[in-house]
Amino acid sequence: MAGHFRSLPTQADQRFPSYPQFSGFMKPCRFEGEVQNLEIEGTIPQSVNGTFYRVMPDPQLVPFVDNDPWFNGDGNVSAFRIQAGKVHFKQRYVRTEKFVREREAQRALAGRYRNKYTDAVEFKVRTTANTNVLVFNGTLLACKEDAPPYAMDPETLETIGLYDFDGQLPSVTFTAHPKVDPVTKELVCFGYEAKGDGTHDICYFSVKQDGKFSETVWLISPVVAMIHDFAVTENWVIFPLIPQTCDVERMKQGGEHWQWDPNIPFYLGVLPRRNAKGSDVKWFRAPNAFPGHVFNAFEKGGKLHIDLPVSDKNVFFWWPDAEGNAPDPHEITAYLFRFTIDPHSSETDLPPPEMMLREDCEFPRVDDRWLMKEHTHCFFNLMDKTLGTDWPAIGPLMGGGFAPYNAIGHLNVKTRHFEKYFPGNKHFVQEPIFIPRSEDGEEGDGFVMALVNNYGAMSSELHIIDTQDFQKPQAIVYLPMRLRAGLHGNWVDGQDLAFANP
Template identity: 75%
Template sequence: MAGHFRSLPPQASQKFPPFPQFSGFMKPCRFEGEVQNLEVIGSIPLELDGTFYRVMPDPQLPPLIEDDPWFNGDGNVSAFRVQSGKVHFKQRYVRTEKFLKEKEAQRALMGKYRNKYTDAVEIKIRSTANTNIFYFNGMLLACKEDSPPYAMNPETLETIGLWDFNGQLPSLTFSAHPKIDPVTKELVCFGYEAKGDATPDICYYTVSPGGRFKEVVWMVSPVVAMIHDFAVTENYVIFPLIPQTCDIERMKQGGEHWQWNSEIPFYIGVLPRRGAQGSDIKWFRAPNAFPGHVSNAYEADDGQIMLELPISDKNVFFWWPDAQGNAPDPHQITSHLAQFAIDPKASNLDITPQIILKEDIEFCRIDDRFSMSKHRHIFCDLMDPRLGTDFLAIGPVMGGGHPPYNALGHFDEVTGKCEKYFVGPKHLVQEPVFIPRSLDAQEGDGYLLALVNNYELMTSELHLVDTRDFSKPQAIVLLPIRLRAGLHGNWVEGQELELVPN
């Protein structure tokens, strides 16, 4: 790697660049600390006992690349401990190699998103640990899909360090969306670009509840493309490839890691979950589309795999255009819930989606107790301009880069009904998590919890909504600070937090 690093000019300013992704509500927060007994409007059910963890890209210093995408900020993890009707808040940065080197230098050192050839110094593990925060085997795993995760203490949020599962991790990378099988409790995961930047290799693996690796399968992708999320059923794993492709020569010339390609299909890889070899994967082809976050997948009675996720006909990551520099107007991008019926034994690999919900949605969640099996209820973020969001008032302070959603959605696949909880005319919502009312409650009976941006006060709120009465909040928790747009998070039951890692 020696010789490709940028020379550092004298630093003239510590000010963040005047771009939308660093302005208004998206101005970096850079806060660490804790606040006990947050204000609560309404009431939090006493039976709720757990912690909502979420992570946001939050640069601690102005970036080396002035027009840096908001995806490239340092991972800052929030923990909302809910117990006895009260909420306590704690936040800490993940101490990645990047974070520590830049903290010592008091300036940014890492260059473009996932392009080591633009760095000012060598950073061996370039992770920002900013995409998902996941609990497994007694530890929090701060995930970024270009590297192994970082382990954190779930109570203190102290960084334990880079985590390779005690030397077992076979891949250089680890998904930002690992899945827990609700029956076996095993972790199902993968890494893409698994042998390094621009390599077509995918490594799939499963981990026992005690932390021991079981299945390990190496595969080759038809194109080097982003695989942000994936799906799991009882007998299969499914890999949706986003048509953002990578080229190592472009990176070496200082270009972007990702480039949109509208000329290739939307590939969906299907691999037997157990006892497979890499050659067993089938790459199904759908019309070019941008796949969003998987809601779920399951096997129907006839043996077909039913995969559900939002798709868009436009490049959702518009800040990474195609080879000609074409990118869509972000205001024209919408995603609709699609269902793919995939016959894993088929010889014809061409498939077509069916749109089952025409609302503009993303960040789908289900009742995780029904993950990998047939589900009925989907919860999501939703944008409905008819609900009355005052964009004239909030537009100047929203900031940019992140997609705007003004409601939480609850889609019942049996009735076809989509309920909407509108968060307010000067508010937008971030990704929700579903909390069952009890461990034995019926599917979808519980609460939805989501961070909400209050643009009038420029502060953040937590909204708790009862799925039995989706029209109004059960409780609104007020934060004295502003938390910029995050990516992903998860709810962890209090009894799980008592586990000791193996």
């Protein structure tokens, strides 16, 4: 790789640029530390006992790349420990190789998003570990889909190091959306571009509860495209390909890793979950579209059903097509669809999906106890322009990033009953999580929790909503600071953490 690095740029200006993704609420937070006993309005039920982990892209240093996308920042992990009605907050950066070397150099060294050819130095592993955090086998894993995860201590948030499952990890990449089987407790995973940038290789693998690999399957993608999320059922895995494609020659010329391709189908790869070979994968096709995060998937009547939001436009508008075409971000919407797939069919063109909800939605969650089987309830971020958001007041403060969401939705997919939680006219919500009221309670009965941006106070809040009274908050937890928009997070029950760390 010698010879492709750019010369280290001069960096006299130590201010973040005035682009939207570095302004207003999106101005980098860069906080590490803890705050005990956060202010609480309302009452947090005693049954809510555990830790909410989330991660945000949060650059520690001013980038040298012009107009750097917002999620190219360093992974900064937050932990909200909730016990006995009290909330304690802790936050620490993931000490990736990139983070450590840039802190030593006191300047940015990594270049464009997922383009090593624009770096000022050579990295062994250049990930930012900034997309998702989850606990598996007693370890907190900070994930980004371009590299193995980083292991962290779930209590202290100290970085342990790059995590390769005791040398078992076969892929150079690891999904930011592994799935934990609620029955077998397996961690079901994959990596795309699994043999390096621009490769067609996908590696699917499954890890048993004791940390030992039980399945490893190599397969070939029809195009080198982004596979951000995937779906798992009892017997199948499904890979939705986003038509953002990679070309290494473009990267070598200093271009972007991703480029939207409006001329290829929306592919859904279907592979048997167990005892499969790479040749067993079947690639089904639908018209060009942008698939969002998976709600859930399940088997019924010999067919696979996968629910996910789908947009007819390029949601990642900052990576336009080859001609530079990109949609107006204000015109991008994603509606909830259900695709039905016969995995044994010789016909690879999928029938039109069923629209489950004509509301602009994303960042979906189900009751994780119903993951991989037929579900009834789902929760998600919602953009509803009729709810009374004070756009003139908050517009200059919002900053850039994903399209904002001003409410949380709850849909019963069987009755189609739909309800909304609106946190206020100067508030936007981040990804929700679901906490069951009790371990053996009914599906969807419990609490929804989400970090909320309060643009009036320019600070962050944690809202907790009882699913039995979805219109108002059960409790609001106030932070004395502003946390930048994050991507994903997960709830870990206090009993599970105690079991993992006796």
